Amino acid sequence: MPLLQARSLTRHFGGLAAVSEVDLSVEEGEIVGLIGPNGAGKTTCFNLLSGFLRPTGGTIVFGGEDITGFRPHQVAGRGLVRTFQLTTLFQDMTVRENVLLGMHLHSRQGLRRLLFGRQIFPPDEVRGSDEVLEFTGLAPQADQLARNLPHGHQRILSIAMALAARPRLLLLDEPVTGMNLEESGHVMALVKTIRDRGTTILLVEHNMKAVMGTCERVVVLNFGLKLAEGTPAEVSTSAAVIEAYLGAGLQHA
Amino acid sequence: MPSNARAATVFVAVVALLIALPFVGGDYYIYLFALVFINVILAASLRPSLTCGQLNIGHSAFMCIGAYTSALLAKNLGVPFEISLLCGALLAAVVGLAIGYPSLRLRGVYFAMVTVAFVEAIRLIASIWVPLTRGNAGLSVPKPSLLGMTLATRTSQYYLALVLMLIVLVILYKLERSRLGLVWKSIGMAENLAQSLGVDIANHKLLAFTLGCFFAGVGGAFYAHFIRFLFPPEFGFLLATNILVYNFVGGRGHFAGPVVGAVFLSLLSEPFRGSPYETIFFSIVMLLTILFLPGGLITLPGKLAGLRRWRPTSGTYAPPASA
Numbered sequence: 145m146p147l148l149q150a151r152s153l154t155r156h157f158g159g160l161a162a163v164s165e166v167d168l169s170v171e172e173g174e175i176v177g178l179i180g181p182n183g184a185g186k187t188t189c190f191n192l193l194s195g196f197l198r199p200t201g202g203t204i205v206f207g208g209e210d211i212t213g214f215r216p217h218q219v220a221g222r223g224l225v226r227t228f229q230l231t232t233l234f235q236d237m238t239v240r241e242n243v244l245l246g247m248h249l250h251s252r253q254g255l256r257r258l259l260f261g262r263q264i265f266p267p268d269e270v271r272g273s274d275e276v277l278e279f280t281g282l283a284p285q286a287d288q289l290a291r292n293l294p295h296g297h298q299r300i301l302s303i304a305m306a307l308a309a310r311p312r313l314l315l316l317d318e319p320v321t322g323m324n325l326e327e328s329g330h331v332m333a334l335v336k337t338i339r340d341r342g343t344t345i346l347l348v349e350h351n352m353k354a355v356m357g358t359c360e361r362v363v364v365l366n367f368g369l370k371l372a373e374g375t376p377a378e379v380s381t382s383a384a385v386i387e388a389y390l391g392a393g394l395q396h397a
Numbered sequence: 398m399p400s401n402a403r404a405a406t407v408f409v410a411v412v413a414l415l416i417a418l419p420f421v422g423g424d425y426y427i428y429l430f431a432l433v434f435i436n437v438i439l440a441a442s443l444r445p446s447l448t449c450g451q452l453n454i455g456h457s458a459f460m461c462i463g464a465y466t467s468a469l470l471a472k473n474l475g476v477p478f479e480i481s482l483l484c485g486a487l488l489a490a491v492v493g494l495a496i497g498y499p500s501l502r503l504r505g506v507y508f509a510m511v512t513v514a515f516v517e518a519i520r521l522i523a524s525i526w527v528p529l530t531r532g533n534a535g536l537s538v539p540k541p542s543l544l545g546m547t548l549a550t551r552t553s554q555y556y557l558a559l560v561l562m563l564i565v566l567v568i569l570y571k572l573e574r575s576r577l578g579l580v581w582k583s584i585g586m587a588e589n590l591a592q593s594l595g596v597d598i599a600n601h602k603l604l605a606f607t608l609g610c611f612f613a614g615v616g617g618a619f620y621a622h623f624i625r626f627l628f629p630p631e632f633g634f635l636l637a638t639n640i641l642v643y644n645f646v647g648g649r650g651h652f653a654g655p656v657v658g659a660v661f662l663s664l665l666s667e668p669f670r671g672s673p674y675e676t677i678f679f680s681i682v683m684l685l686t687i688l689f690l691p692g693g694l695i696t697l698p699g700k701l702a703g704l705r706r707w708r709p710t711s712g713t714y715a716p717p718a719s720a
Contacts, residue, residue, distance in 0.1 A: 237586070245583050
């Protein structure tokens with residue numbers, strides 16, 4: 145049974161079907177890419193899976209449980225954690241505080257601890273955050289404000305926070321946007337390591353090179369519909385996909 | 398930490414001065430500062446909600462509920478002040494919970510609109526429910542008491558106000574510096590991110606809002622027994638915006654912001670109290686703050702220090718750790 149299974153996922157905005165009858169499944173341990181031209185419905189799909197949007201139709205089953213219509217924090221609580229396309233961080237907190245808040249989900253603190261604990265974060269969480277910071281290479285900047293990090297590091301921090309929440313499935317929304325070749329290579333290597341440590345990954349990305357080099361399976365959306373699905377090699381040679389990306393005329397050119 | 402030690406020193410010094418005030422100042426100053434303390438309670442109690450990113454423009458409604466509840470209990474049923482104050486605060490919190498539960502799910506400006514409507518509704522209820530509140534004829538209120546003793550002198554009431562304010566401030570400070578406070582801050586900074594990390598933002602906003610209503614109720618209850626006359630129009634939209642302005646003028650980036658804002662504005666606006674110029678004064682101060690000190694008065698010392706010793710802003714860029 146797949147870790148995540150969406151059946152005929154549909155979302156209408158007024159008369160527009162942003163996502164229409166999309167079937168999507170992700171097996172445990174996979175890295176799956178969700179690609180498509182602008183406006184294909186990729187981000188809408190992410191918002192549906194992570195509970196930020198309610199689907200108009202269809203079901204989402206995660207880890208054997210029907211999570212259709214769950215609110216975002218409930219989805220996150222089940223182990224399905226997302227990042228955001230625009231760099232979204234707690235800008236005026238330090239890098240470590242950002243990661244520590246990522247661990248919030250798993251902290252079981254009583255109200256007394258919550259209000260009157262001597263340290264805001266118990267030692268085991270601090271250790272956990274150190275581990276995540278070390279793993280993502282952000283340890284040297286741990287005490288800087290998030291807003292002072294360079295763009296590439298901010299993107300990595302948003303992944304680090306999601307990791308701190310110990311997800312079973314990590315949804316990455318355009319993790320290498322705005323990065324140069326070296327930076328995006330670094331992030332993609334990080335993504336593979338994360339998978340190797342046991343977290344399944346579904347990512348949306350515009351950068352084809354990054355997708356083709358990292359993902360084992362690719363799902364292509366176009367105008368809210370699933371256009372194709374397969375290995376990167378299969379998809380990149382599919383006539384329908386080439387047409388969607390480059391236009392029909394080009395094949396004959 | 399040195400900055401913490403400095404803040405603690407300032408705090409102790411200010412409290413010492415406030416304790417000494419009745420020995421040096423006349424009745425007028427005692428009265429004035431007790432009013433300032435009430436404003437500080439109101440301003441600080443709005444902060445949890447603001448921290449969560451909720452614009453509450455109706456805080457005086459909860460002060461009003463606290464004031465009338467405590468006043469009526471004491472006047473009609475002879476309930477001792479300690480109990481009536483607590484009841485006033487609790488009812489304010491319960492009403493806050495009832496208003497907040499549906500409306501905190503609204504985003505952005507819609508919540509603010511609900512609070513505006515609510516403050517007018519409460520003011521109207523206080524005006525119209527004549528058999529209970531005596532409406533716009535006003536309600537006279539007994540003096541506060543403590544452990545059965547009536548606090549008849551202004552000086553004793555001043556100390557009561559001081560102690561109440563300190564208790565409220567310590568509790569709110571503890572909250573802000575707790576894990577809960579950090580989660581509230583995270584909601585204010587990036588609501589969607591907090592959600593994606595498993596924070597139930599609706600419940601946290603509701604908790605912050607309800608706690609704020611409770612302490613506004615405390616402020617209102619004391620106000621009732623201190624002024625000893627309740628008049629519904631006093632609790633209108635204007636007072637609510639003033640409470641908000643205290644927070645913005647003082648600065649929202651620091652716990653001391655609303656405290657500084659409330660003290661500064663209450664003292665400076667004293668000559669205009671009750672006159673139409675009060676509104677003009679508040680508007681001008683608010684505009685000047687937005688234009689010249691967007692971080693509020695609390696950022697002024699830092700800015701002045703920065704002007705005195707001119708230095709380039711220190712670069713915070715560090716090279717990538719592993720790339």
